Amino acid sequence: MKKYNHEKIEKKWQKEWKKNKLYQTKNETDKPKYYILDMFPYPSGAGLHVGHPKGYIATDILARQKMLQGYNVLHPMGWDAFGLPAENFAIKNKVHPREMNEKNIATFKSQLEKIGFTYDWDREINTTDPEYYKWTQWTFLQMFKKGLAYESYEPINWCPKCQTGLANEDLENGKCERCDSEIEQKPMRQWVLKITDYAERMLKDLDKLQNWPESIKEMQKNWIGKSEGAKIKFPIKEEKLRTEVVPRGGVKRSKTTEEVRPREVISEIEVFTTRPDTLFGATYLVLAPEHELVEKILSEAREEVVPRGGGIGSEADNSDGRGATSGSVERINISNYKEVKKYVEQTKNKTEMERMENKEKTGVELKGVKAINPANQEEIPVYIADYVLADYGTGAIMAVPAHDERDFEFAQKMGIKIKQVIAPDDYNQETNDRKQLNVILMHGWGGHGKMGWFKEVKKFLTNKNIDVIAPDFPNTDSPKYQEWRDFFKKNIQPKINDQTVFIGHSLAPSFLMHYITEENLQLQQAIFVAPVLHNRISELNNFFEKDFNWSKIKKLIKKVIVLGSDDDLYITLNDFQELSEKLSAKFILHKNRGHFSQNENSNPEIIKLLEEILDSQNSNIQSKFKIQNSKLYTGVGILINSEQFDGMNSEEAKKAITKFVGGEMTVNYKLKDWVFSRQRYWGEPIPIIHCDKCGVVPVPEEELPVKLPDVENYEPTGTGESPLANIDEWVNTKCPKCGGEAKRETNTMPQWAGSSWYYLRYIDPKNNKALVDKKKEKYWSPVDFYIGGAEHATRHLIYARFWHKFLFDIGVVNYEEPFTRLQNVGLIMAEDGRKMSKRWGNVINPDDIVDEFGADAMRVYEMFMGPFAQSVAWNTKGLIGARRFLEKVWRLFQEKELVECGGGRCGDVPKEIPPLFHKTIKKVTEDIESMNFNTAISQMMIFVNECMKHDILPKSAMERFLILLAPFAPHITEELWAELGAREEVVPRGGGIGSEADNSDGRGATSRNAEFSSIFLEEWPKYNPDMIKDEMFEMVVQVNGKVRDKVQVSADISEEEANEKALASEKVQKYVDGKEIKKVIFIKGRLLNLVI
C-alpha cells in the first residue's frame, strides 16, 4: 500500500499542469465566460503569511469548479507594486525599488505556486511596468482633457515624516497610515481628480449591485455622504465693511482705483443647511476658522495696527494701487481682534489628534460684525469656531441651538439665545394620547415590618383618588397579601392619566417595560423606595448591580429614598453615602422607625413624604413641557415661532422658507475630490508639462509612457517636492505646444491609481494599442466574482468604480460597474488572537505548512476553519483534522474494493452509499456557490466516514467524489484520479448507480491536448433528485412542543397513521395518559405535536 506523500504528489502535478498549460485561458471560445478576481497583493518584503492565501484559495476553488462545469474561466494574478514601503526601503539601503520589487515578487510567486493555484501566469501584470502604467497615465490624460483633473493649492494633509501629502483616505485617526506620524496641514500645489462629479452616479448605482454585501454598500453610502439642503445667504451688517461696496462720499472713482482695489468685499455669508425649516430659530452664525471671510478680516484688521494714514487725505485716489488697502481707510473694527487672531492661529496649530481629544466646543465671537437673519431681519452675532469644518458645505453654518445638538452645546456655553421653532410632530399625541407614567418601585416588598408603610401608601392613594397600576404583585397565595391584591384589582385602570402611579415590587421592571411598550407610554421618572430596616446595605448594592439590570429605568431613577433609622443595626450613615455616590442618587434618611409599625393609624410623616414624592412627580410633568419648549429637539415637526410659516410641517417648510429668503436647494456630499499627487519617487509620473508660455500642457499620447527615470537619491527633497525634481535632465523638456523650454510635472500618482483598473488589463495584458481590446473586454467584463478584504470597502472600491465609470463614459468599457459580485474574506489571526505581524513575531509562513502538511491540507483547513467572511484565529492543531481527512480519502482508494455496477456487483454496494453520495453532490455544489466552504467540507467528511465503514464501494461514485473534492484538494485528487486510470473508456459518463440524470453534454472534457488527462478536464457531477428522497424518516413526536419520542415511519405517512403511531409509543402515552388531546399539529416529513 502506497503512503500519502504530499510533497511528491504536489510537486509532480504542479509541474504537469504547467507543462500542459492546463490553466492557460483562451479568449476565443464559444463557452460561457467566468471572470474570478482576487485583490492583487502588494509584494511586501515580509512575504505571504497563511492569512493571505485564504481568499486566493476560495477563488481557486470557484475557478476549478467553474472549469469543471464547462466555463471558460479567467483567474489571473498580478502585483500592485508601486508604493511607499519599497521607496522607504530604497532610501535606507540605496537599492532601486524595482530591484526589491523583483525580489519580493519572486518570493510571492514561489509561495503562491506551492499552494497550487490555477493562475494563468501568461496574464501576470505589474503596475510598475511602463507598458502597464502607460495606460494609467493615458487615463489620467483623458480625465485631464475632460476637465476632471485639475491643480489646486488647497491645504493638504502633510505627513512630516513621509514628506508627502496624503488623501483623507490615507489617514488613520488623524495619523499617517504608513508611519503613524501626526499630520499637519500644508498648502501645496496638487493634482486633484473630480471624483465628486461621479458622486451621484456612484451612489445610485449601488442599488444595481445586488450581489454585494449590504455592509459594504452601506459604508460606501456613508462615505459619499449625500445630504440635501439649502444654501442661504445672510447679509452682513457692518458699517465699515459695507461702505466698501458703495464708494464713500460719492467720490468719483477713477478707473485705476477700481482696478487696483484687490478686495472683493464680502457683504454676505452663505451657509449650507439641511434644515432650512429651522431658519427662524437661527440665532447666530458660525464660520470655520479657515473661512475666507475670517482670513480677510484678519488681514484687514492687521492694517489697523499700522498708524492710520488718517483723515480726509485718506480718500485720495492718488494711490499707487497697493495703496488702496494700505491702512488709509478705517475698515473693520473688530474690537476683540487679538482674541480672534489668537483663536484662529491656535486652531491652525492644533493637530487632528488634539481636535479629536478635546471634544468641547470652543469659539470666539467676531465682535463688530453682525449678520441679518433673512427670515425675520433679526440681527444675530457671528462666531468663529472649529466645530465648523471649512471644507464641508460652505464652511459656514447658521446655528439653530434649539434643534441641533452641537449648536445647542455651543450656545449654552456662550450664553447665546435659544429659540424653539419646531414642535415635535407627535406634540399633540404627547400631551393627549401618550401618557406619562409615574413609577414608584419598592424594594423589600412583603417583609414583615413593612406592611405598615404600604398600608399608608394605599390609604394615601385612595384618599387622593389616584389611579394605580400594580400588576406585579408578589405571586404568592399567602393571605397576608390578600388585602393588597383586592386593592389593586379594584383600582387598576385601563386608561392612564398624568396622575396614574405605577406601584410595584422592585423586581417588577420586566413587567413594567413590557407594559410601557404595549400601552405606548412614556416613562418620565421613577422613584425607588427602599426601606432598609431589614435590608443590609450590601443587599441593596447587590440588587442594583445584579438583579436590577434595567438600565433604562436605572437611569430614570433620580431619587432613591431609603427609609431607615439611624439606630439601625445594619447600616451606618457612611454606607448611605457610599451607596448614594455609587448610584448617583439622592437618599432621604428617614429617622422615625415607627413607619414600619403595624399601626393602622395614619402617620403624618409618611403622608408628608408621599406628597413630596408625588409633588416631585408632578413638577416633573411640568418640567417636561419646559423641556420640549426650550430645549433640544432635533427631529422634524410642526413649525412654531416662524411667523407666516407657523403650523407648516418641516418638509414643506424646507422648500417654502428657502424660497422665501431667496435661497437655493442643493445637494452636498461628504465625498471630497481625490488628491491625486504624491511628492514621491516610486509612483507613476503624472504626464503633464509646465510651460511658462502655454501653461499646463498634457504630454502627447504618443509619447506615453512617461517613464520613471533612475535617480541617485530617493529622499524627498524636504521642500515637499518629489525626488524627481532634482533630476534636471528629466525635468527640463520642450513644450509640446510651442517647443519652448518647459518642465515636467514632478509629482507622481498615488498607489490607488494602478489598482483602479488592473482587472481590465488582465483581459488583454499585452495590448500596446489600447488599454484593453473592446471585443475582449465585452466578452470578459464585468468581473463575475471579486474577493478581497473588507478594508478596501471605501477606498479601493470607490476609486475603481469611479475610474471604471469614467472609462465607460469615454467608451473604453461596455459596462458601468466593474464588479458584479463582491465577497469579503475574513482575516486569519495569529494563534494568540492578534493580527499576524512581524512586530508580534506570530507570523506563520505558508511554505512551512505546505512542507509539513501539504498544500492540500492547508487549503482544506483554511476553508474549513469557519464561515469564509469571518475572521478566525489560526490553529495548527485544527489543521491536523484536515490532514487526517485527506489521509482517510487516500486510504479509501488504497484499501477498499471498488466495484463497477455494470459488472453485476451492484448488490455488493452498501445501500447507504448512493443516496448519501447524491446528497453530498448537492450540498457541495450549492455550498461552493454560496461560499459556505466549511459545510461543503463537512459533508464530504461525513461521506468519507461512512465509506470507511464498508469494504466494497461503488467505483463510479468514488470517482465522482474525487471530482467534488478536487477544487479543494487538487493534488491528491489528481493523483488518485490518475491511479484509477483513464476515464472516458472505462466508465461511461453519467453511468453508475442512480445517476440517470447526469446526461453529459460533453462540454469541456475533450477540448485539450489529447494525451494529457486531468481530473480538471472532467465534468462536475450532478445529483439525481430521486436519490436524495428518503423512504423512511424519523418522525419526532412532541407533547406540548417538547420532544418525547422518535419513531421510524415511511416518508409519505398520512396524518392519521402518524397519529396512531405516535400514540402507540409508551413514552408518549406516559405524558398524554388520560388527558384530552386538544389539537394535533402534523408537519409532513418532520414531526407530530400533540397539544394537551
Place this chain on the structure above:
RNA sequence: GCCGAAGUGGUGAAAUUGGUAAACACGCACGACUCAAAAUCGUGUGCCCAAAAGCUUGAGGGUUCGAGUCCCUCCUUCGGCACCA
C-alpha cells in the same frame, strides 16, 4: 455619539430559514494494537444526576402548538464613521 455585523459546549463551529439545538472538526477521557511511545482504530464527551426527570443558544419579556431563528427592551464584543450643519 451614529451606522453596520455578531453573541450557541472546553475550542473552531453547524442547524434545511419557525419544526429533534450542538452536525463536522479540534481537544479531552477511557479502551484496542504495542515491551513502550508515536501513529492509527473504537467508545464517550452541553449542564445537573447513580438513574429517571429536569435545565440549556448574552439577559429579561412577548408572539406561537412549537423560537437559536420573528417582535419588544436591554447588555456585551467586533468592524466602519466620527463635530458632515
